[in-house]
Amino acid sequence: MNKCSDNSHWEALVSCPHSSTALPPLLLLPGLYCFDFQPNPMILREIAWKQMTPKGNIGMSIAEGHFRGMKELLSTMEPETDANDVKELKQRTHMLCARFLGGAWKTVPLDQLRISRIKGGMSNMLFLCRLSEAHRPIRNEPDKVLLRVYFNPETESHLVAESVIFTLLSERHLGPKLYGIFSGGRLEEYIPSRPLTCREIALPAMSSKIAKRLSKVHQLEVPIWKEPDYICDALQRWLCQLMNTPTGQNSFLLPSRYSQWAPAQLTCKDIARELDHLRTMISKSKSPVTFCHNDLQEGNILLPKASSGNIRLPSLCDEAPGGLSLAAFNPADPRLVLIDFEYASYNYRGFDFANHFVEYSIDYDILDHPHYKINPENFPEEEQLVEFFVNYLREFGGTPECQLYKKAEELVKETLPFVPVSHFFWGVWGLLQVELSPVGFGFAEYGRDRIGLYFQHRHLLDLFNVDQNVQ
Numbered sequence: 188m189n190k191c192s193d194n195s196h197w198e199a200l201v202s203c204p205h206s207s208t209a210l211p212p213l214l215l216l217p218g219l220y221c222f223d224f225q226p227n228p229m230i231l232r233e234i235a236w237k238q239m240t241p242k243g244n245i246g247m248s249i250a251e252g253h254f255r256g257m258k259e260l261l262s263t264m265e266p267e268t269d270a271n272d273v274k275e276l277k278q279r280t281h282m283l284c285a286r287f288l289g290g291a292w293k294t295v296p297l298d299q300l301r302i303s304r305i306k307g308g309m310s311n312m313l314f315l316c317r318l319s320e321a322h323r324p325i326r327n328e329p330d331k332v333l334l335r336v337y338f339n340p341e342t343e344s345h346l347v348a349e350s351v352i353f354t355l356l357s358e359r360h361l362g363p364k365l366y367g368i369f370s371g372g373r374l375e376e377y378i379p380s381r382p383l384t385c386r387e388i389a390l391p392a393m394s395s396k397i398a399k400r401l402s403k404v405h406q407l408e409v410p411i412w413k414e415p416d417y418i419c420d421a422l423q424r425w426l427c428q429l430m431n432t433p434t435g436q437n438s439f440l441l442p443s444r445y446s447q448w449a450p451a452q453l454t455c456k457d458i459a460r461e462l463d464h465l466r467t468m469i470s471k472s473k474s475p476v477t478f479c480h481n482d483l484q485e486g487n488i489l490l491p492k493a494s495s496g497n498i499r500l501p502s503l504c505d506e507a508p509g510g511l512s513l514a515a516f517n518p519a520d521p522r523l524v525l526i527d528f529e530y531a532s533y534n535y536r537g538f539d540f541a542n543h544f545v546e547y548s549i550d551y552d553i554l555d556h557p558h559y560k561i562n563p564e565n566f567p568e569e570e571q572l573v574e575f576f577v578n579y580l581r582e583f584g585g586t587p588e589c590q591l592y593k594k595a596e597e598l599v600k601e602t603l604p605f606v607p608v609s610h611f612f613w614g615v616w617g618l619l620q621v622e623l624s625p626v627g628f629g630f631a632e633y634g635r636d637r638i639g640l641y642f643q644h645r646h647l648l649d650l651f652n653v654d655q656n657v658q
Contacts, residue, residue: 257336258371261312266627270302270314277302280334284316287367287374290328291318305333309486309551309628310529310620312336315377329376333363336372337529338624345421348411349529355409362526378524380489385550388485388543389567391574396523397488398578401543404525405477405536406583415476417532418612419466425619426462430455432622434631439618445639453638458615461641464648465611471651474537474601481530481539484546489524540598541605542612544572557629561636572599604650607641614638 257279270276274297281300284292299322305313317331324330337346350373356362363376387393429435438452450457480487548565551558567575576595580586586594617634624630 257369258338261336262338262625264625266304270304280314280316283334283367283369283374284332288328288332290326291322291324291330292328295319295322302334309626310338310624311372311527312338312626316374329366331377332366333375333377334372335375338620338626346529349531351411352409352528352531355407356528359407361403362524362528378489378491380491380524383485383488383490383523384552385485385547385565388488389547389565389571393523394571394575395578397483397543398575399582400488400523400525401480401483401539402579402582404480405539407478409478409531409533411533413476413533415532415534417481417534418538418608419462419469421530422462422465422612422615425615426455426459429615429619429622432619434618434621439635439638441635441639441642445643447643448645449639449642458638461611465608468604468648468651469535469608472535472537472604474535474605476533477536477539479531479534479536479539480525480528481532481534481542482527483525483539483543484549484551486551487525487527489526491522491524535605537601537605538608540602542609544575544602545606545609557632558627559629559633561640569599572602600650600653604647607644607647610637610641610644614641 257276260273260276260279264270264273264276277297277300280302281292281295281297284300295318299319301317301319303315303317305315312335314334314336315331316334318324350365350368353362353373353375354365357365357376363378366374366376368374383393388397435455438454440452441449443451544567547567548562550560550562553560573592573595576598577591579598580591580594581588614634614637617630617637619634620626620628620630621634
C-alpha cells in the first residue's frame with residue numbers, strides 16, 4: 188500500500204509524512220502507540236526492557252547517557268587502530284560490562300580488560316571483550332562477551348523489535364544469550380565460531396543445513412508486526428534519509444556493465460519512482476508471509492568450532508548426540524547457527540529465499556577495496572535450488588515424500604521474482620551507508636552495483652503477474 192500521495196510520490200517523500208498505514212514491524216503490545224498512531228518510543232522501550240528480562244539473562248539496569256557517545260567515538264576510530272589503545276573506548280566498555288555482567292567485571296582493572304575488533308557485520312562493529320588470565324570470574328558470569336554497536340539506518344523502534352527477536356531466539360536456544368542492551372548496541376554471548384565463506388554456502392552439505400535452519404526460522408511465532416510491508420517501508424524511510432544527505436543530492440552513476448538494462452545515472456527521484464513500481468508488483472505476490480531473516484548472507488551463518496554455548500539445534504532430519512546439545516564441530520556434519528536478525532520481520536518468504544541465493548554470487552571476503560566481488564555465474568542453477576527446497580520442505584514437514592520435488596519446483600517459481608527486490612533493497616541501503624557507516628567497505632560502489640543488478644533482473648518482476656500456485 189502506498190503511504191504517500193497518489194499524485195506525487197516524490198513530493199510526499201520530500202516531506203516524509205507520517206501515516207497510520209506506515210507502521211514499522213513493532214511489538215504488538217498495549218499502550219504501544221500514541222493517539223496519532225505513531226510508535227511511542229518511551230512506552231515501547233519500557234515495555235521492551237520489561238519483556239527482555241526472562242530467567243535473569245539480561246541486566247535490569249538501562250545504560251543510557253554514559254553510552255550514547257559510543258557510536259560517535261567509534262566513527263572517528265581508524266580501522267587498524269588497536270581498541271586497547273583508545274582509553275575512552277576502554278573506559279566505556281568497562282562500564283558497560285561492569286553494569287550488565289557484574290562479578291569480576293566490576294573489579295577488573297582496565298589493564299586486565301582486553302578488547303579485540305572482530306570482523307563482522309557491514310552495519311555494525313563487533314568487539315570481543317575478555318578478562319585476563321589473572322582476573323577470573325568469581326560467580327557464573329562469562330569471562331568473555333561480544334560487544335555489538337549498531338550503525339544501521341533503522342529506527343530505534345525496529346532495533347527494539349530486533350532485541351525482542353534476539354531474546355526469543357536466545358530463550359529457545361536458537362541464538363546466543365543476551366546480556367544487556369544500551370542505546371545503540373548490546374552485549375551478547377560470544378560463541379567460538381567463524382562465519383561461512385561465499386563458496387561454502389553453496390556446498391551441498393552446507394546448503395542442506397542452511398535450508399533446514401531457515402525452515403525453523405520460518406516457523407517461528409514472534410510478537411511483532413505481522414504485515415509484510417517491512418521491505419517497502421524500510422526503503423521509503425531510507426530514501427527519506429538519503430535525500431537529505433550530501434550523497435543524496437547528487438546523481439548516482441551506474442557502472443557501464445549494466446548499460447544494456449539500466450540508465451547511465453539516476454537520482455533519488457528516479458529511485459522513488461522505482462519504489463512505487465516495486466510496491467505495486469510485490470503486492471501481487473502469493474508467497475506466504477512468515478517470520479523472515481531478510482539478510483541470510485554468509486557472514487550471518489556461523490560454524491561453531493567446539494563449544495555450542497547457548498545454542499541447541501534439534502532437527503527433524505538430524506541426529507543430535509547427547510540429547511539436544513550441539514555436538515562438537517564435525518566437518519562432515521556441520522551444525523550451523525544463524526545470527527544478526529537486525530533486519531528480520533514478517534515478510535514474504537520468497538524474499539528470504541531470493542536474498543540468500545543472490546549471496547551465492549557476492550563474495551565479501553576480499554582484502555582490497557571495495558572489499559567485495561560479484562560473480563554472477565555463481566547464482567545457483569535450478570537443480571541446486573530444487574535440492575535446497577527439498578531439504579527445506581522435508582524439515583518443514585507436511586509434504587509427502589512423493590510430492591517433495593514437485594513442491595520444490597513451485598518454490599523456485601515463488602522465489603525468482605524477488606531477486607530484483609533483493610538487489611533494490613540492498614542497493615538503496617548501500618547508498619545510505621556511505622553517510623552512516625564507519626565500517627571500511629565500498630558502500631558507494633556496492634550500492635551502485637546492486638541498483639545496476641536490479642535493472643538487469645527487473646524483468647523478473649513480471650512473474651508477480653503469473654499465478655504462482657503457492658500454498
